Amino acid sequence: MHEFNWGLLIVVYLFLGGLSAGLFFAAGLANYLTVDDKPVYARVARMGALLAPWPVAIGSGLLILDLGNWYRFYKLFLHFRWQSPMSIGSWLLTVFTLIAFLYLFAWLKEDERKWIFSKIPATWKQVHRLNVDISSWREKIAMVGFPFSIGVGIYTGVLLGAVSARPFWNTNLVAQMFLFSALSSGAAALLLAMILDRKNPIEKHETKFLVTLDVVFISLELFIILPYIIHGQLSSQAVKDALTLILGGPYTVVFWVFFLFLGLLVPLAIEVYELFPSIFKGREFHGSRNMALTAAGLVLFGGFLLRYIFVYAGQMSSFHRMGMLQ
Amino acid sequence: MAIKKKRYALVIDSRKCINCKACVVACKAENKVPVGNFRNRINEERKGEYPKLSINFEPEQCHHCTDPSCVRVCPTGASWQRKDGIVLVNYDECIGCRYCMIACPYDARYFNEEEGVVDKCTFCSHRVDKGDIPACVETCPSKVRVFGDLEDPTNRIHELLSTRRYRVKEPQTGNGPQLYYLL
Numbered sequence: 001m002h003e004f005n006w007g008l009l010i011v012v013y014l015f016l017g018g019l020s021a022g023l024f025f026a027a028g029l030a031n032y033l034t035v036d037d038k039p040v041y042a043r044v045a046r047m048g049a050l051l052a053p054w055p056v057a058i059g060s061g062l063l064i065l066d067l068g069n070w071y072r073f074y075k076l077f078l079h080f081r082w083q084s085p086m087s088i089g090s091w092l093l094t095v096f097t098l099i100a101f102l103y104l105f106a107w108l109k110e111d112e113r114k115w116i117f118s119k120i121p122a123t124w125k126q127v128h129r130l131n132v133d134i135s136s137w138r139e140k141i142a143m144v145g146f147p148f149s150i151g152v153g154i155y156t157g158v159l160l161g162a163v164s165a166r167p168f169w170n171t172n173l174v175a176q177m178f179l180f181s182a183l184s185s186g187a188a189a190l191l192l193a194m195i196l197d198r199k200n201p202i203e204k205h206e207t208k209f210l211v212t213l214d215v216v217f218i219s220l221e222l223f224i225i226l227p228y229i230i231h232g233q234l235s236s237q238a239v240k241d242a243l244t245l246i247l248g249g250p251y252t253v254v255f256w257v258f259f260l261f262l263g264l265l266v267p268l269a270i271e272v273y274e275l276f277p278s279i280f281k282g283r284e285f286h287g288s289r290n291m292a293l294t295a296a297g298l299v300l301f302g303g304f305l306l307r308y309i310f311v312y313a314g315q316m317s318s319f320h321r322m323g324m325l326q
Numbered sequence: 327m328a329i330k331k332k333r334y335a336l337v338i339d340s341r342k343c344i345n346c347k348a349c350v351v352a353c354k355a356e357n358k359v360p361v362g363n364f365r366n367r368i369n370e371e372r373k374g375e376y377p378k379l380s381i382n383f384e385p386e387q388c389h390h391c392t393d394p395s396c397v398r399v400c401p402t403g404a405s406w407q408r409k410d411g412i413v414l415v416n417y418d419e420c421i422g423c424r425y426c427m428i429a430c431p432y433d434a435r436y437f438n439e440e441e442g443v444v445d446k447c448t449f450c451s452h453r454v455d456k457g458d459i460p461a462c463v464e465t466c467p468s469k470v471r472v473f474g475d476l477e478d479p480t481n482r483i484h485e486l487l488s489t490r491r492y493r494v495k496e497p498q499t500g501n502g503p504q505l506y507y508l509l
Binding site: 005006066067068069072073075076078079081083084085086087090162163164165166236238315318319320 | 402425427428431433438439443444501
């Protein structure tokens with residue numbers, strides 16, 4: 001009997017890894033959008049920078065816990081195997097996490113930085129030498145971090161897509177699907193965090209920026225998912241069979257109703273509805289708080305479900321028999 | 327004496343299989359496979375209804391592929407392949423990520439919960455290295471299985487593969503499986 005070798009921990013990890021990638025990407029981008037050399041979205045960039053490293057750090061922890069021998073995880077870093085997506089990914093993830101933490105550090109205010117270092121024993125002199133202001137590096141760190149954030153976002157899809165034995169995954173579209181979903185989740189999480197932060201109420205132009213970003217990413221994701229299904233239907237029998245998992249099989253409802261409709265189309269509709277008057281009718285952007293909250297929440301929900309569906313359905317798909325279907 | 331290249335393979339005449347599962351038991355005893363796990367299995371395929379009825383038994387285990395995807399995806403190199411084609415797991419290097427289990431098109435691997443590592447058919451490499459044949463081959467009462475070296479022209483499997491029609495399972499995965507099923 002076929003079993004699921006990868007379970008919920010992997011789903012959560014893939015989601016959190018992508019979330020961090022998306023947060024970093026949005027935060028870095030916000031840092032670069034300037035008017036008269038002053039970032040217009042500095043607060044967005046700061047919020048993103050403060051949030052970005054945590055999901056991936058937690059996710060990596062979960063990943064290690066999921067191993068059969070978790071204390072052997074260091075062996076991942078004693079080898080580099082370029083043919084193994086997991087080997088490449090673990091290096092990529094480590095470098096990205098370090099860059100994300102560095103970026104966070106660059107965005108700390110002086111008093112926050114001093115507060116952190118006040119907690120470190122004064123005798124640890126070498127550590128205290130790190131107490132320097134690197135806020136002028138923000139742009140550089142963001143630029144170095146971009147390829148790594150894209151790399152982490154796409155790697156979570158490559159990890160699955162590179163498995164030739166699972167026809168549900170083994171198409172060249174899964175990687176892009178995961179990347180755009182990651183970027184969209186990042187923008188949504190940032191929007192959510194900015195709205196929920198009552199001390200510094202979000203401004204309209206910031207909401208508009210994040211909503212616009214999310215509309216772009218959701219649209220990209222949507223136009224990867226549709227070709228994924230169409231290509232699959234026109235592909236070899238094994239891929240076609242694998243797609244029955246979401247076309248009549250056990251994951252049909254969760255894919256079409258919960259992921260595609262609730263997690264993608266509804267938030268897209270809300271965001272377009274919000275943007276429409278300001279773009280096409282020249283009116284001011286209102287930015288309803290509840291609308292934005294709902295849309296952002298649904299995007300995150302959809303991003304998680306996408307990983308859930310792919311991790312589980314992919315493992316059920318196979319060449320020689322449809323796993324547990326029989 | 328020149329060291330000859332070897333390439334081990336298994337020929338299976340599944341029409342002789344009577345589903346007695348002696349191979350499964352022999353393997354479990356020989357390799358101390360934990361309860362609930364198996365290194366080999368017999369696939370059962372029923373067709374039709376009485377009186378127009380047929381049943382087909384097909385033993386399966388690791389195919390010891392020429393280009394094994396399990397070895398390719400392993401992040402630590404714990405899954406590896408010997409020069410004679412036998413695919414093995416180095417238990418000390420295995421971190422238990424189970425990527426190889428997902429990458430195997432034949433679902434030939436299992437997870438040893440107690441040790442936290444992945445395990446699989448070894449073609450009884452400990453016996454083969456001494457010149458013996460794998461336990462499943464030795465025990466089979468209806469002589470379904472023929473184990474041998476593809477590089478050795480005098481070997482019985484050479485004769486079988488030259489004179490009989492055969493198929494391999496799922497060649498489209500590109501793994502190059504080395505379990506040959508006679509037709």
